[in-house]
Amino acid sequence: GLSVTLSGLFLYIFTFLQSSSAEKPLNYLLLSALGLTTACVDNSYDLTKDIDLTITVGGDLTTPGNSSEEITLDDLFDVDYETSDLDTLDNGDFVLCVNGDPTSSSVKVNDVTVDRSEATKSSKMLTFTSDMLVQGETSTMAIEDLNPEWQLKNNDIPEDVVDLEYADDIQHNDVVLRLETEGNTKGVILKKGLRFTFPSYLQVALTDAFTSQWFALSQVNGQTVMTLKNDYRLSSSGADWKVNINRIYFKSTGNVTVPAGEGFLAATANTKAKVLFNVEIPVDGDVAVKAQDFPAGSSEVNFRLVSHVASNEMAMGRVRAKVNPDIDFTVSEVTIEDLPDFLTDNDVNADLTNPQVLLRVNNQSEVDVNLQAELHSYKEGNKLQTVVLGTDINTVNSKTIRLKASTENLLCISPLNENVPNGYTWVQVENLPDLIRTIPDLIKVENVEAKVLQQFYTVELGVNKEVHTDYDLNAPLEFGKEFSIVYKDTLDGWSEDIEKYEMKELEVSLSAINRIPLNLDLSAMAIDAQGHVMDDVLVETDGFIAAGTKTEPNTKVLTFTLKKKDGTRIKNLDGLILRLDGKAFRGEDQSQSDTWESQTLNASQTLKLDDLKLRIKGGVTRSSL
Numbered sequence: 001g002l003s004v005t006l007s008g009l010f011l012y013i014f015t016f017l018q019s020s021s022a023e024k025p026l027n028y029l030l031l032s033a034l035g036l037t038t039a040c041v042d043n044s045y046d047l048t049k050d051i052d053l054t055i056t057v058g059g060d061l062t063t064p065g066n067s068s069e070e071i072t073l074d075d076l077f078d079v080d081y082e083t084s085d086l087d088t089l090d091n092g093d094f095v096l097c098v099n100g101d102p103t104s105s106s107v108k109v110n111d112v113t114v115d116r117s118e119a120t121k122s123s124k125m126l127t128f129t130s131d132m133l134v135q136g137e138t139s140t141m142a143i144e145d146l147n148p149e150w151q152l153k154n155n156d157i158p159e160d161v162v163d164l165e166y167a168d169d170i171q172h173n174d175v176v177l178r179l180e181t182e183g184n185t186k187g188v189i190l191k192k193g194l195r196f197t198f199p200s201y202l203q204v205a206l207t208d209a210f211t212s213q214w215f216a217l218s219q220v221n222g223q224t225v226m227t228l229k230n231d232y233r234l235s236s237s238g239a240d241w242k243v244n245i246n247r248i249y250f251k252s253t254g255n256v257t258v259p260a261g262e263g264f265l266a267a268t269a270n271t272k273a274k275v276l277f278n279v280e281i282p283v284d285g286d287v288a289v290k291a292q293d294f295p296a297g298s299s300e301v302n303f304r305l306v307s308h309v310a311s312n313e314m315a316m317g318r319v320r321a322k323v324n325p326d327i328d329f330t331v332s333e334v335t336i337e338d339l340p341d342f343l344t345d346n347d348v349n350a351d352l353t354n355p356q357v358l359l360r361v362n363n364q365s366e367v368d369v370n371l372q373a374e375l376h377s378y379k380e381g382n383k384l385q386t387v388v389l390g391t392d393i394n395t396v397n398s399k400t401i402r403l404k405a406s407t408e409n410l411l412c413i414s415p416l417n418e419n420v421p422n423g424y425t426w427v428q429v430e431n432l433p434d435l436i437r438t439i440p441d442l443i444k445v446e447n448v449e450a451k452v453l454q455q456f457y458t459v460e461l462g463v464n465k466e467v468h469t470d471y472d473l474n475a476p477l478e479f480g481k482e483f484s485i486v487y488k489d490t491l492d493g494w495s496e497d498i499e500k501y502e503m504k505e506l507e508v509s510l511s512a513i514n515r516i517p518l519n520l521d522l523s524a525m526a527i528d529a530q531g532h533v534m535d536d537v538l539v540e541t542d543g544f545i546a547a548g549t550k551t552e553p554n555t556k557v558l559t560f561t562l563k564k565k566d567g568t569r570i571k572n573l574d575g576l577i578l579r580l581d582g583k584a585f586r587g588e589d590q591s592q593s594d595t596w597e598s599q600t601l602n603a604s605q606t607l608k609l610d611d612l613k614l615r616i617k618g619g620v621t622r623s624s625l
Contacts, residue, residue, distance in 0.1 A: 180238025183303025
């Protein structure tokens with residue numbers, strides 16, 4: 001990579017100084033001056049003992065030109081793809097990929113019931129005399145105004161039920177219709193054709209065998225009529241007939257009429273919603289008596305025909321309703337881990353053009369939900385940015401998030417309607433890039449508000465319906481005008497090789513060939529063996545390289561020098577801290593922003609260093625041999 005190439009270059013000169021072509025002539029000249037170049041040498045004798053061996057090699061020393069191979073961004077960034085959330089696409093484009101854990105929520109509309117009820121009995125006094133008997137056998141009289149007062153009601157409807165249209169799949173839906181006599185008759189005959197007429201807002205059925213034997217149902221003007229199929233002798237103990245209420249309408253519609261002030265009565269500021277029906281089930285038809293029904297020795301029979309209705313508490317299993325249940329909609333937080341340093345430096349501005357949140361919500365409930373939430377980004381525990389997803393329930397535009405009922409909703413949340421995956425619906429969030437301008441280590445979904453759209457749905461009551469959610473953050477490193485990254489590397493460990501040398505000025509020159517679509521600024525700081533920055537060493541750079549492409553690279557000759565601020569020689573140099581700033585625009589380039597076209601960082605983009613030379617000006621001083 002870049003650091004290896006430059007580090008090797010810096011060490012080249014010092015290796016050269018210690019090689020046979022440099023160090024041996026110095027030693028040879030020194031030994032010759034001391035008269036110690038004979039063949040008889042006592043190798044155990046310390047030739048440097050008590051002698052100052054500080055030597056300065058005068059003049060400038062320059063290495064031959066060297067070149068690096070093409071350094072790819074993949075090599076430069078050194079990403080561990082096994083653990084990092086930074087990945088590459090098949091074409092080599094870098095992309096930040098983060099997956100949220102699946103979560104589950106539930107939607108439940110509370111039960112609606114109708115109270116147990118018994119009607120106030122309705123009766124009709126009937127009087128038959130013997131002279132009314134036809135041919136001395138039977139007398140018949142019409143029934144009028146036989147209509148018990150029966151209520152269906154509940155004054156405590158759950159708050160999550162806003163409005164009711166109808167209910168069916170009703171549990172405990174038996175209604176008992178009773179006719180009996182009170183008086184001195186031994187019995188009466190209910191004539192064929194006698195009818196019970198139900199209001200149009202009640203749909204009834206016959207499931208009881210005894211009732212089905214004697215009665216048949218029909219529809220007359222939208223009302224259900226239960227008609228006696230044959231004459232029925234009603235004994236003095238009376239008779240019960242059962243019907244089942246299969247549906248209750250709470251609003252007038254079509255042939256259904258709900259009287260004003262009845263049905264579903266919506267909640268007010270001071271009262272809860274309630275259900276109220278003053279039900280009328282009138283009985284009409286003919287009743288007959290026979291001679292044997294008269295009391296012994298009496299020419300008259302007096303009795304009351306009594307109608308009675310009773311029902312148990314009914315539970316509505318399914319309703320057509322407007323509902324507003326509380327929805328505890330949860331979405332997992334995500335951590336962003338093991339990113340290379342060039343994205344995590346505090347000076348990085350990850351101005352990405354079109355990051356995407358791919359949200360998948362399998363809404364198994366029967367209701368459509370409007371979703372609004374906030375994405376919060378954090379780094380090292382500090383909140384960075386807040387981005388709002390969706391709109392309030394009364395607003396519908398490209399930013400609105402609607403989760404359709406009984407559907408797996410696939411949503412692509414992004415600033416631009418581009419590269420939306422097949423099957424996904426685009427949701428616009430213009431400032432989504434702000435969430436990751438400073439790459440966070442944690443993203444949370446907070447302040448979630450999930451509201452049911454206020455329209456009528458067919459809803460199963462009292463049952464939890466699951467809502468399963470998961471999402472991905474998919475952010476290609478396609479960058480905008482303010483994008484900047486920082487690459488840092490430390491070249492150290494030189495002191496072991498150059499601790500004997502001091503120099504006045506060190507100059508590096510190279511020709512950089514940039515095929516990366518970023519303007520690059522190369523800078524450096526000198527460090528000592530303890531890793532401390534050597535503030536007294538001035539590093540002057542001309543390290544700007546204009547952005548290039550694979551087909552149109554930019555080439556620039558770069559130089560930078562190291563020298564002491566006070567003009568003395570550099571000592572104890574252990575290495576350099578290199579910093580490479582990559583920016584979409586640099587200084588005066590901002591004026592060109594109107595013609596900007598987004599670019600993408602790709603693993604195969606390269607930087608090549610040609611004709612690398614290192615020059616030591618003013619000679620080298622070696623402190624000892």
